[in-house]
Amino acid sequence: MVVKFGGAALADPHAVVARVRDLRARHGSLVVVVSAREGVTNRLLTGLSAVRDERAVERTITWIRRQHPGIGGMGERQAAELGRALRGRERPSAERTDRLLAMGERWAAEWLVQTLQRGGVASTAIDAAELGLWTDGRYGAATIDLLRSRTRVRRELRRRLARGTVPVVTGFFGRGRRGEPVTLGRGGSDYSASAVAALLEAPFVELVKRDASILSADPTIVGAARPVPRLTYAEAEELAEFGARVLHPMTVEPARQAKVEIRVRSLRRPRELTVIGGVGTRASGVRALTASPVVRLVRLRFPGGRRQPGILAELCGRLADVGVPVLQAFTSAAVISLVVGSDRVGTALAVLEPTVAGRGGRLEAPVPVVLIAAVGAGSIRQIGRFPPSILASARGVSATRVSVTLAVPAAGWRSSLRALHRALLEPPSRLRRGPRGGRRPFGPESGRSPRPPRTGGHRSGGRIQS
Ligand code: ASP
Numbered sequence: 001m002v003v004k005f006g007g008a009a010l011a012d013p014h015a016v017v018a019r020v021r022d023l024r025a026r027h028g029s030l031v032v033v034v035s036a037r038e039g040v041t042n043r044l045l046t047g048l049s050a051v052r053d054e055r056a057v058e059r060t061i062t063w064i065r066r067q068h069p070g071i072g073g074m075g076e077r078q079a080a081e082l083g084r085a086l087r088g089r090e091r092p093s094a095e096r097t098d099r100l101l102a103m104g105e106r107w108a109a110e111w112l113v114q115t116l117q118r119g120g121v122a123s124t125a126i127d128a129a130e131l132g133l134w135t136d137g138r139y140g141a142a143t144i145d146l147l148r149s150r151t152r153v154r155r156e157l158r159r160r161l162a163r164g165t166v167p168v169v170t171g172f173f174g175r176g177r178r179g180e181p182v183t184l185g186r187g188g189s190d191y192s193a194s195a196v197a198a199l200l201e202a203p204f205v206e207l208v209k210r211d212a213s214i215l216s217a218d219p220t221i222v223g224a225a226r227p228v229p230r231l232t233y234a235e236a237e238e239l240a241e242f243g244a245r246v247l248h249p250m251t252v253e254p255a256r257q258a259k260v261e262i263r264v265r266s267l268r269r270p271r272e273l274t275v276i277g278g279v280g281t282r283a284s285g286v287r288a289l290t291a292s293p294v295v296r297l298v299r300l301r302f303p304g305g306r307r308q309p310g311i312l313a314e315l316c317g318r319l320a321d322v323g324v325p326v327l328q329a330f331t332s333a334a335v336i337s338l339v340v341g342s343d344r345v346g347t348a349l350a351v352l353e354p355t356v357a358g359r360g361g362r363l364e365a366p367v368p369v370v371l372i373a374a375v376g377a378g379s380i381r382q383i384g385r386f387p388p389s390i391l392a393s394a395r396g397v398s399a400t401r402v403s404v405t406l407a408v409p410a411a412g413w414r415s416s417l418r419a420l421h422r423a424l425l426e427p428p429s430r431l432r433r434g435p436r437g438g439r440r441p442f443g444p445e446s447g448r449s450p451r452p453p454r455t456g457g458h459r460s461g462g463r464i465q466s
């Protein structure tokens with residue numbers, strides 16, 4: 001099997017070693033995938049995005065060394081290269097940025113190997129680019145080429161496993177055209193782990209997060225969020241879309257293809273687990289809620305609206321020309337609403353205005369909204385339980401087999417999220433219990449309302465930590 005440790009999970013090396021020992025004892029052969037240690041990727045990115053003075057560069061390098069005690073010659077050579085890049089006046093190229101970012105995972109793998117060895121577990125660090133985890137070569141947002149990677153990755157990993165060592169593979173990046181490291185996008189080590197598991201035809205891949213498995217909502221906003229025990233692949237994909245920090249959005253695909261079960265486990269409470277895949281398609285209704293960042297809904301009013309052939313294609317095509325993705329679309333007879341990122345709305349309006357005018361339409365001022373999705377096969381059947389005031393204020397509603405999405409006004413979206421959670425995912429109040437197993441108490445019997453902790457805490461808006 002394959003197990004991946006996120007950066008935050010690595011902060012507890014004893015628990016990590018214990019988990020590796022336990023999984024090995026249970027499953028025999030084990031491949032570990034690691035992400036960079038907590039904060040390292042962020043630090044590299046901020047360091048590279050601005051010109052640093054000498055003291056700041058020193059501080060960064062010292063901090064990184066301290067995160068990875070005992071990393072040998074290779075680690076030191078990388079630290080020196082990083083120092084040169086940080087002192088440079090020019091922003092590094094995309095290729096060089098990826099090489100520098102990949103250092104985070106390389107340091108982490110070296111450090112974890114030493115930690116495991118000290119804990120009596122024989123292991124070797126493996127660089128994913130050297131291993132031959134091929135990608136399409138798109139710096140910063142690569143896709144893994146499973147077909148091309150298959151033979152070599154299987155052979156190399158199996159060779160190590162046969163020797164009785166635990167391979168520790170760097171997550172977050174793969175191999176580019178010339179053998180260089182190419183990163184997969186933020187949170188990419190989940191995707192790496194799923195791909196490695198698919199290549200090895202492992203029965204399952206475990207993604208170990210420090211605090212929690214997948215929760216029913218962002219716990220920094222919804223205090224009563226609770227673990228979700230099961231998800232289908234389709235539901236998990238839907239959750240990954242806007243709960244960006246839950247899972248890298250590409251994580252599900254390799255697992256689905258190879259029928260690998262994904263287990264998202266909390267390191268703190270190892271019995272807390274979300275199992276993805278390997279589940280029947282029984283519609284169970286809403287399992288979790290996700291919320292997008294604040295985005296903009298642009299209403300376009302057309303006489304004859306969507307009956308005009310090609311109108312959606314034309315609007316989306318104009319947006320595509322300037323690289324603006326349409327995050328959601330709602331249509332009625334005369335109004336087409338398109339949702340775009342807040343930072344892209346100016347660009348979007350500039351290309352939409354002439355198109356709309358040319359078709360005799362009118363464009364209304366964009367409205368800030370948040371897309372809240374109720375995810376779960378058959379969620380639509382529960383529409384009668386959605387609070388009527390939230391449905392009424394929604395600027396758009398859409399449903400698929402696995403989700404119902406609402407565009408709620410950005411002002412007060414957090415309380416909309418809490419109200420939806422209460423209505424759809426919490427037991428009716430008279431049945432609510434007091435504290436369960438040491439978790440945060442909620443419900444009237446505990447004498448407290450389910451008030452969430454303030455946002456902006458250490459989770460920085462994410463639903464769970466890696
Ligand atoms: N270290 C990378 C990041 O922070 C990859 C990961 O954490 O999965 O995005």
Ligand code: MG
Pocket residue numbers: 006007008035036187466
């Ligand atoms: Mg991470």
